[in-house]
Amino acid sequence: MNFDLTEERQMLQDTLRRYLSDKYDTETRNKIIDSEEGMSAEIWAELAELGVIGALFTEDQGGFGGFGFDVSTVFEELGRAGVVEPFLDTAVLGGGLIARLGDDSQKELVEEVIGGSLHIALAHGEPVSRYDLSHVETTAKSSGDDIVLNGRKSVVVNAEAAGQLIVSARESGDVADKDGISLFLVPVDAAGLTMRGYPLFAGGRAAEVTLDEVKIPASARLGEAGKGFAALTDVIAVADVALAAEALGAMDTAVELTRDYLTQRKQFGRPIGSFQALAHRYSDLLIEMEQARSAVINAAGHLETADAARQNASTRNLIGRVGRLVAEESIQMHGGIAMTKEYELAHIAKRIVMCDHRFGDIDYHLERFIELSAA
């Protein structure tokens, strides 16, 4: 039993935390959010150079990490600083799928991802699929050596910046079958592919993607035909760890900002943290933060085990619950100032809450936990 980070991960954490606290202050970050691209190419390149992306891939894949605790270490720091750059999309989801399924030539893209020169987006969710991973209405039909894609993909995070989209489409089976889903690498400039981009509530950008008779070669398929679901599940399990860790980091910031506010802000001549009602509610936040920290450790520590899915469901449910509490209570204890856009907590609270809308919310993960526990 050992709860210390390895030396390498500790170094990565220290480096990241120092870099982000130097370079990624509220004003810089808010400018990035308001920019047309919704991210900073410079920050992206520098973080890639610091090894942030490499840490998310195993040595076999060309990186130097890739285990649960690598993912949680990186994303906790990204979360702490409220980073809006799409590491989850390009690296964990995009790069992760190619590294798992790609043939040798496709795998060359992973090198570009790790180097920071290529963005990828996963175009999987659809207008009515909600959190149901196997719900794919987009179709892929063979036509000679080509494949023709038709369908709509919704809230495709990072689509505009991506050089390639990974599009899930159904080659066989019913609309919610796990079998029959294939994954395809589709260049964003493919004819018939259109996107309508927009900013996201918690920073970054996404797009609604329409595929209208998009023709791609069969060689653009990632892995076997109709067998994409397992790999999707695998990378989304990693994404679960990443999202939970990101939320944890952000929650840490929220609680620290709250402590500073409680000890510095005075009312009726006393620091407001000396009022017992607020002091006890602050204690409750700290108690729940210990729970959240342990939950992330559980998810990260079980990612490579048979219990990963159940642990992930458990962790994301808990993080979602505690996250909402932390976001709401931090805002409430701050009062009006937390309602203003330029105050750090406003963005941090949005990041925390919006984590609950990717790959399942509290209720989705609770039901998944119940199902997996019964199995």
Next chain:
Amino acid sequence: MNFDLTEERQMLQDTLRRYLSDKYDTETRNKIIDSEEGMSAEIWAELAELGVIGALFTEDQGGFGGFGFDVSTVFEELGRAGVVEPFLDTAVLGGGLIARLGDDSQKELVEEVIGGSLHIALAHGEPVSRYDLSHVETTAKSSGDDIVLNGRKSVVVNAEAAGQLIVSARESGDVADKDGISLFLVPVDAAGLTMRGYPLFAGGRAAEVTLDEVKIPASARLGEAGKGFAALTDVIAVADVALAAEALGAMDTAVELTRDYLTQRKQFGRPIGSFQALAHRYSDLLIEMEQARSAVINAAGHLETADAARQNASTRNLIGRVGRLVAEESIQMHGGIAMTKEYELAHIAKRIVMCDHRFGDIDYHLERFIELSAA
């Protein structure tokens, strides 16, 4: 719109409150609880004389009340004093069923009930029926002019004191069918009827009742054969109002005891209620008490309407939730003293929580509410 009690109900409330606060103090009540009978015949007779039972029956039935607000007025006061005497069982359930279904000769029993000379118990629940009202395994088979009952009835409150049991038994249909359930008046000394009595956690007594080839005349049937379910539902709707009002009265006492404790008990030289964390939690109790009071008004005010079932489900869910909060928080804010048997709050808290175990708990009523709202 008018939220004042009528003059008659106001008088009844005043009379009852005065009588109970004079006669039914903690020590008296705790002696009653520890007694072999689990109730006081003297208190019963005096309350009957004050009109408590008559207020639960309509003029047609021989009483002078019987509407939702009569029931809530009476039971709120019984709850406030933590009364353990079985008015719910003898009057609302027992008397209520006979008044609704009985023929002229059976109805004479209602007079005895109102006069205070007859106890009745409803023997309906069974070992595996939980809160499912239509689950009846006990059988009734005709045998010439007689009917033969076989089965087991569980937690039959007030069975030992009762002169007559009202036994539900199935004459036709499947085990959970609403059709096919009949109700029978069975004298407690009927051959083949045995009971094993025991005290209840929150005062009063109940019994496990076994019916082994119990032979009764067909004239002991209440109402039509196989059509007992509707009347059962009706009296249990009244019982829902009664239980909610009883819990409300008890909650009022719990909150008042808590206020007294918070203002009188000192720690570190100050009344503990001056500590803000407790003060705010106390405020939350008061806020929820307003909710609870309104919920009881809703249930009582809709008892005679088509919306009664949904309003009752809503009210009992809310009362169950607030009741648990009030019981637990009152104990917690008191500390150790509330853990001792002779302190008033201990009994009051038990009454509140145990209301959640009669005719459905929080979850049962929530599901019922969802079902009725969808309909």
Next chain:
Amino acid sequence: MDLNYTEEEIAFRDEVRAFLDEKLPKELSDKVAARDHLGKEDMERWHAILNEKGWLAPNWPKKFGGAEWNAVQKHIFEEETARANAPRIVPFGLSMLAPVLQAFGSKEQQDYYLPRILSGEDWWCQGYSEPGAGSDLASLKTRAVRDGDHYIVNGQKTWTTLGQYANKIFCLVRTDPDVKQQEGISFLLIDMDTPGIEVRPIILLDGVHEVNEVFFDDVKVPVENLVGEENKGWTYAKYLLTHERTNIAGVGYSQAGLESVKRIARAERANGKPLIENPQFAARLANVEIDLMAMATSNMRIISKAAAGQAPGVESSMLKVKGTIIRQEINDLARRAVGPYAMPFPSETVEGDNDPIGPDYAAPVSAAYFNNRKLSIFGGSNEIQRGIIAKVKMGG
């Protein structure tokens, strides 16, 4: 006890409904239903329609041009307008300043300002809060120094709602710095066009410009703009806080919000079924609906008391707390209900394209969730309310 309206009350309700059917412009109610932000013209339009009908000022005595309704009538009006998705009436002049002027203002002030409030000629905003004085109003610092027949005002106000539209502001200012904190405060009426006033927007976390900072730099205010007596302003402000608790529970808004969540949950699907049939979601929905049913009755109990002439006591603080909890819970359910479509930011940067991203009901939910955190913060935070409740109930 009788939970139903009287015949007179039902007749009044029908009259309100008929009026709304006829006079509430569909463009406005559509915007409100979709939770779109209303522009200044939208608000002024509805203001004028109500004024024409004589229903703009339910609280005002008839002699000032008000409707002088009783508490039940006011409640019916609020309930029906909320259900019909009518715009909210901007309260600063009508409900916040006017009662103070009617009670404490001079005849000249009443004659001049009250008709201009009704006509919409003046748009008032409120200058109470300051950066260092939120719930702790008594510690405010904006100074007004008498100089001949003027006051010279210096200082800063904040959280000034819709101050960007206002041509007038009513302010609490400190006129005597040497007395105990709550004394020495005066109530001043100030023209926003006076030199030395600057309004700066505060952008809220949902990206919306709703509140402002207002800076005063040697602003000259004629002494006849003082309301009542000098140094008694705190009394007038408190009068407002205790007497003007219209629609504090927000029952109508919660009912409309709940209906909206139900519509969303019938349209959304989870695991191949309508979301509204999902047991966890249905339970969340039922819990808040049950809470709301009880609170609606609490609200009616207070209204019924008020109609009978009893002043509402600490019950309004209780309703405020519970009302905000329920509204915020409904906002949370709406956000939850739309799933991934809660993520887009419905900004005007979606260039020239007014179609919503995803289903149209999804667009406002995240902004509403975050924006409505303010309900438990502004207007006397829930912590302040809990303190008041405990003090009153334990003070005995």
Next chain:
Amino acid sequence: MDLNYTEEEIAFRDEVRAFLDEKLPKELSDKVAARDHLGKEDMERWHAILNEKGWLAPNWPKKFGGAEWNAVQKHIFEEETARANAPRIVPFGLSMLAPVLQAFGSKEQQDYYLPRILSGEDWWCQGYSEPGAGSDLASLKTRAVRDGDHYIVNGQKTWTTLGQYANKIFCLVRTDPDVKQQEGISFLLIDMDTPGIEVRPIILLDGVHEVNEVFFDDVKVPVENLVGEENKGWTYAKYLLTHERTNIAGVGYSQAGLESVKRIARAERANGKPLIENPQFAARLANVEIDLMAMATSNMRIISKAAAGQAPGVESSMLKVKGTIIRQEINDLARRAVGPYAMPFPSETVEGDNDPIGPDYAAPVSAAYFNNRKLSIFGGSNEIQRGIIAKVKMGG
């Protein structure tokens, strides 16, 4: 990071399991599993078995006859004994008095008392709380006045757990009334047979005799029964409160409790299906299981720190609060799970008939629900813990 036990730790766990398999009497584990109340003999029996094995005193240094385990070993032992439904060890002598004697007692006191604790010859109880001093121990009033080679003790202690079985009591008494409240307190060892001591039962709300009041009326205590120095007793008591936080989270008890609730919920039926498949009940169960999974890891994190020699800080207060919330929630689920069969009072008044009313798992649930409200009250209430946490974390 490694969430798994080392090989050595696994070997130790296997050893503990083998011991429990062999030595834990089935009569005892059955009683614990059924939540029956254990009698004095039951507790003494298990005490003797552990003593024979040398595992009675995990915390004690070897030189005093203890096992001197590290934090991980202690945790494994606690976890395994909880899962095996072993009785709890009565902690007053072993875990509460002994560390104080070992740190501050005289050689004579150590030589005399420690072996008698191990052998079971002495049964100690604790005399800290008083009617006017609960969480506020420093305000205690029981007086000890020096009179030659004795103290004369007068006063009253309360909440004395299992005092009815004890032959000894360790007490905090006031020896100097003229100094600041926390000074002037001494730590005395008192023989319960001394004339002037009276023990009166306190019956708890579940009908159980678990705690007592202890009255002292001119009780003569030899001065050699003073531990450490006069007027330093508060230091010794605090030493205990901060150093002795064994098993504060109660993870093992919660895990056993949760398993028990699941067994009940598989057996009970609601709407024709096992209760465990009811969506509302399943959600309640899942929420608490998820909380417990996280807390178990928090617990291991602290244990791992302690094994590495770091003193547990305010984290133990956090675990105490969360641990009690989880245990109480599990108790609530058990009560809820049994439905109407939560109503019977499982008293011995069910004359001569030892069959339970209803299913056997139903008998203890209501009593356990109410009795365990004490978890958040005694041993430093959750309010006290929250105050400590805030002070430490905001004091910065």
